[in-house]
Structures are given as structure tokens and as C-alpha cells.
Amino acid sequence: MKNPWRADFPQLKPGRTYLDSAAMSLKPQSVIDAVTGYYRDLSVNIHRSLYEESLTATNLYEAARREVATLINADSDEIVFTRGATDALNLVASAYGKFLGPGDEIITSELEHHSSYLPWRQVAEATGASLRFIPLTETGRITLEGFISVLTAKTKVVALTHVSNVMGYLTPIQPIIDLARSQGAITVIDCAQSIYSEALDVRMLGVDFLAFSGHKMLGPTGIGVLFGRRQLLNQLDPVAFGGDMNDFVTKTEVVWKDAPYRFEAGTMPVASAIGLGEAVRYLKRVGLEAIDRHIKQLYRFTYAQLKKLEGLSIYNPDTDKGIITFNLTGVPSHDAVSYYAEQGVMLRSGHHCAQLVSGFLGIDSSLRASFHLYSDYEDADRFLQVTREAIAFFRKLGF
Amino acid sequence: MAQLENLYREIILEHFKHPRNKGLLDVSGARSYRYKNPSCGDDVTIQTKVEAGHVVLCRHEGTGCSICCASASVLTETMLGLPVAKAEKTAKAYVAMVRNEPFDEDVDLGEAEVFQGVRLFPARTKCASIAWLAFLETIKEDE
Numbered sequence: 001m002k003n004p005w006r007a008d009f010p011q012l013k014p015g016r017t018y019l020d021s022a023a024m025s026l027k028p029q030s031v032i033d034a035v036t037g038y039y040r041d042l043s044v045n046i047h048r049s050l051y052e053e054s055l056t057a058t059n060l061y062e063a064a065r066r067e068v069a070t071l072i073n074a075d076s077d078e079i080v081f082t083r084g085a086t087d088a089l090n091l092v093a094s095a096y097g098k099f100l101g102p103g104d105e106i107i108t109s110e111l112e113h114h115s116s117y118l119p120w121r122q123v124a125e126a127t128g129a130s131l132r133f134i135p136l137t138e139t140g141r142i143t144l145e146g147f148i149s150v151l152t153a154k155t156k157v158v159a160l161t162h163v164s165n166v167m168g169y170l171t172p173i174q175p176i177i178d179l180a181r182s183q184g185a186i187t188v189i190d191c192a193q194s195i196y197s198e199a200l201d202v203r204m205l206g207v208d209f210l211a212f213s214g215h216k217m218l219g220p221t222g223i224g225v226l227f228g229r230r231q232l233l234n235q236l237d238p239v240a241f242g243g244d245m246n247d248f249v250t251k252t253e254v255v256w257k258d259a260p261y262r263f264e265a266g267t268m269p270v271a272s273a274i275g276l277g278e279a280v281r282y283l284k285r286v287g288l289e290a291i292d293r294h295i296k297q298l299y300r301f302t303y304a305q306l307k308k309l310e311g312l313s314i315y316n317p318d319t320d321k322g323i324i325t326f327n328l329t330g331v332p333s334h335d336a337v338s339y340y341a342e343q344g345v346m347l348r349s350g351h352h353c354a355q356l357v358s359g360f361l362g363i364d365s366s367l368r369a370s371f372h373l374y375s376d377y378e379d380a381d382r383f384l385q386v387t388r389e390a391i392a393f394f395r396k397l398g399f
Numbered sequence: 400m401a402q403l404e405n406l407y408r409e410i411i412l413e414h415f416k417h418p419r420n421k422g423l424l425d426v427s428g429a430r431s432y433r434y435k436n437p438s439c440g441d442d443v444t445i446q447t448k449v450e451a452g453h454v455v456l457c458r459h460e461g462t463g464c465s466i467c468c469a470s471a472s473v474l475t476e477t478m479l480g481l482p483v484a485k486a487e488k489t490a491k492a493y494v495a496m497v498r499n500e501p502f503d504e505d506v507d508l509g510e511a512e513v514f515q516g517v518r519l520f521p522a523r524t525k526c527a528s529i530a531w532l533a534f535l536e537t538i539k540e541d542e
Contacts, residue, residue: 349440397407
């Protein structure tokens, strides 16, 4: 069956098998055109000037914000453009962390990417608040029961991943957010891995903050999003100061703009934001459900064959999102990934910026293969073939 | 597959499977340095003791890929007994070699010569060098 979207991605080349989409998605031609179109035809600043090109650029930038807003059923002024999910999560921690103090508790988990965990670890150190880790199930899942066991009246912040970038597990965020709210805690959800294949409705979820990156959702690098509830965003002080984020500046007084602009100091990555808007349009055309279904089909096809091979361990056989994390038995992941690389199969090795997960699994590092909407059965076949060869290669060497 | 096969030479595999001088010792006067490459999981500590200007103890501990572990093992055998000045020269020549930079070819690298295959794999340069860089830290003059 031919993949109908594959031709939209000019990066895909014969003989190259890209299975590192959980780190970075490829970009469709329409996104590339939007970015280069801005540079070619406009290349001027936004929000500041009254000539036609600047107004056009401003319109494109704000249209991108609206595209993102409608994707998650938010209002435009609740969408803050950032450098990426990392930047967005740091923004919340820096701005909201000030309200915490000794005795307060922050709930997090061992499944977190460092960008979800480390900002709150810093907040805990600076304020005297303490971190509580949700006890994971035997296979490493976050469950509602686990969450309840650490939720107390002292909980002020719940910072969790929606989909683990290592295990591909989907966190049951709806009941977690409901319970957190009933305790008066704010919720911060890292949606970097879920945004392109999971429909999110911030109104229905009742979530306070939500973060994601452009570069995992077919968009450019250097752009990401922080969603925050309007009322909360406007209670927060800016964390970066400069041009365009204030209404009024004198020697004695400063008035910040309302959100989102108070958080967008200086010249923003205009081209990347416009490219992200185009990526969202592309995702909407394809449909998140179709993407999810496609990734799951490819995953099931691959996993069914992979699990039959002797000489490897799969750490997340019950993944929800088509991420395969594994090791070849007795072969350090860096040795293995070199073999795949030489055969044109692009995987990730290491701890995937989520070292707490490696700790939970009791391993130093692992290999990760991940699919996206442009992946196809040829990619899966090639991956399986090279895996068989790799096992034989390292076995012959006596690993 | 010729290339990658060239990297995994017999001596390298032998040191990976049967590392020499592995495990740190509780001895006075020894210095240790830990070097990590978080992107791939290499994590190596080198322990060195210098007496009367000579390396009298050189051990390693850690986890990582075969190239990293084997190069740590070869390092310890290469350095044991060398005068410190020569040890430093040797380590620097080795690091330059695996980085594919010009290096003093008069330096006798002994078994460590086998790692010159790494030059064809720029992504593995770090694996092959971190134990040796850690060693250089352990013999640095006190500031």
C-alpha cells in the first residue's frame, strides 16, 4: 500500500530509512515553502511598522497563532510562541515557581523528559518545595492510582508528560487533571510527543498549561508553544524582558502587555512561527486520527516480527504510540546504532534526554525506533532486515 | 560491511570481552577522573598513581560501548610503567590519531595503534578518546 503523504517530504531519499521522528520530524514541502516564502518575499519585522510588508508578516504570524489555537481549542491570546517545548516548560517553571515555598509539593514522574523534570527540580531547590514521584507500574506506566497515592493537600503543581518519549505510553491526563484541580493544584502537561497524533481540547481537559515543539509536528526548529489559561497567564510576570512585551515604560513605571505578548520579548522567530502555522494546516488536512492509525499499523506490523527475533530485548512491548525502545542482547547501544547508521537506518541511541527512565529500566542506554505519518512498510522491512543482520554481525564478533 | 568490520579488530574485541585492570582500588595517592558522554551512555573513570615520576597504577571503571571500554583497557596497559612525561606524550598522540589530526608518529602507541580505524568513524571518535582524556586529567600538574 502506497503511503499517500510520503511524496510531500523531500528529505526522504531512496536507501535512507528515517526512524528518528520522536526526536525530530521531517518537514513537508508546504512548510518549507511557507518559511522560504517569508524570507524571500518579506523578511521584515512584525508588530512594529505600518508599511505593507510588515502588516503582511504580522498577519501571517498571527494567523499561525490562530491555527495553533484551533488545533487544541484554545483562544489565540492563550498561545505563547516559544523556542520549543523546553523553553515553554521552563517559562512556566520560572514564572509560576515563584509562588511556591517550603512545604509545597510538585508531582512529577520518572517518565519525564529532562525538559519536563529539570525546570521543576530547579524550582524545588530554589523555593524549598519538594518533588514527589508518581510510583510507576511494573512496566513503567503512570496510572491514576499511582497519581492518587502522591496527591495531597500540599500538591501545588502537577508536571507530567502526555506521551513518554522513551516508552510511548499515554498518560491518563483527563482524570489526573480533574483530581489535581479539585486539590487546587495547577497542571503542566508536556505534549511534545502527543500533539501530532492525539486530539487535544484544552477546554474539555481543563488543563492549565500545555507545551509542545514545532519540530516534532512537521514544523520548523526554533519554535514551540506554551498554552496557558488566559487568567493564569496574565497573573504571571514575564521571564524575559525587552522590546514589544510592554505597553508603557518610564523611569518610574512599566506596564506589561497582556498575554501572550508579555512573554514574547524581542524579535521572535517569525519564519518558524509561520512555518508552524503551515504544519498545523497540514496536520489538520491529514487528520490526527489518520496519523495515529497509520503509526499504529506500522508499529504492529513491525513489532509482530521484531518480537520473534532472538537476540534482543524490547522494553515497552505495550507501547501506545508506536515507539520501539530496545537493545540487542549484549551489544552496547552505541555499537548497534553505528551498524544501523552504516546501513542507512537512522535510529536514536542513548538515554533520549530522559535518564530517569533508563534508571527505572535498569539500563545504561537503549535504541529507539519511531514512526511518523511519512514512514512506510518499506521502512519497517528495512529496519527488520538490518536488525536481523546486526544480530548476526555482533554475534559473529562474539558480543 | 567492510568498513565497520575493520573497526572491530580482534584486539579491540578481546579487550572489550576481557578488560584488563578493571575496577578502582582503594589506595592512597591515586587520582581519579570521570568522563561521561551522555548522548551515548559512555561513562568511564580512570585511576592513576604516579610514583617517582612513573605511572605505577592505572585502572579503569565504567560502562559504555565496546570502543570506549576496550580503549580504556588498552590505555591502562599502555600507561603502566611509563614515565609521566612519556605517558602524556603518548596519550596526546593517541587522541590526535583517533581524531584524525596530525600527531607525532614517532610515539610508540603499541597495541593502541589498533584504534586508528576509528578515524573512519567520526561519530565514534569520542568513544575512543574519553578514557585517554580522563587519563590526561589524572596526571595534570596541580595548579
